[in-house]
Amino acid sequence: MTTATRTEELKALAEKASAELADATALEALRWTAETFGDDFIVASNMQDAVLIDLATKVKSDVDILFLETGYHFAETIGTRDAVATVYPDVKIVNAAAEQTVAQQDAEYGPKLHDRDPNLCCHLRKVVPLRKTLSNYSAWVTGVRRVDAPTRANTPIVTWDDRNGLVKVNPIAPWTDDEFNAYIDEHGILQNPLVGEGYLSIGCAPCTAKVAPGADPRSGRWAGKSKTECGLHA
Template identity: 35%
Template sequence: MDRKEIERVNEKLAKADARETLDWAIERFGADLVLSSSMGAEDQVLTDMLMKKAPSVEVFTLDTGRLFPETYQLIDETNEFYKTKIKIYFPDYKQVEEMVNNKGVNLFYHSVENRKMCCHIRKIEPLKRAFSGRKAWISGLRREQSITRTEVQRVEWDEANGLVKINPLIDWKEDQVWDYITVNHVPYHKLHDKGYPSIGCQPCTRAVKPGEDVRAGRWWWEDPEHKECGLHVQDDLKTEVSFDFKNLDKK
């Protein structure tokens, strides 16, 4: 798909609901379509929809090595509930070893540069492997989640990965997500019940306080405009990143 076709599709799907958007994606891309799941509420909704419409579409998640125990429990629970097998991608252990030995186990607390390095190695690199050979991916992004996501479109071109990116829940409100989960008895992350609306790696996620933004618990020590790991920010992904670990200052 080129950009003009994507514009036409967004016009066509302007009033489409999430299921209709998925129907279009499944028909358009078939086996070349994949769902990237963080195991959060939105991705569980999309997994449920896919399992009912096209269970052959691959669902994968990234195991960064720093996930919450509850995340692993949900992976097993989801596999059992849908009689499926979520595919898991891991970071390259050599890159992780070199990064940790040169920068420290919790390097991400010291600078945005360090945090983006960690995200790149633990998330972006395995993501690229997961996308190999694919033409489109499904994401659980919603516009109201963060100030970094207000301009997201239903269908986009992912320049960095050379894929079409589809966001079926882009217009959903939080209560719509939870209504769907309740009505359809969808397995969900138990930390959501403890004040964690957005869940990533354990050391980089905390519960939010009353009145805080739903993404306030992610990388809470950073300014809001920096709060993306690189999976959903095109500017972070346009250039292939190469880190020279030995020449980086330890902080």
């Protein structure tokens, strides 16, 4: 089968599933993903918590987990990734790194590119490694929720990711914060310890700040810069 034919086939599959699974529960969406794609899908996690990982392992214990290893993570985030490997021993964590180390990037672009041109920094350290890793799969699963931000308010459960050329599944898109937190409490889900310290949306250390009580959780990302998204879910 040619690449173009495979792409058209996946696109049609996504369109059909988008309608059929519009009201699916998280587990129904994940079960469909596992039954449809077998080993050919990956679950993305920023290691803020293991909610999505926990759900995914209920339908496929040895699921692939994508972690963007930007070189700028908090030690607690790396610790959470390592704890996930212990709590869910069958999962395969795929660490997607940028082509350049931080030191090599600093040598080419100057230090602290994240302060001067965060879009370029995110492109080099997140968007490109993501695209490269996703090219090995037919579908990816994300923890995007509609309540995350106004730009995510219409997130479908299944869609076609045109930029990366594969099916995108967002099983917990409809979950409210209360539903999300209840799942953590009821199932004793692993969380990044920084959440308890007021970091309510965790990304790279230089671009993540604590959030004031009651403020928008994503207001701590790229605070003071005209940027609200990495470009992964645009």
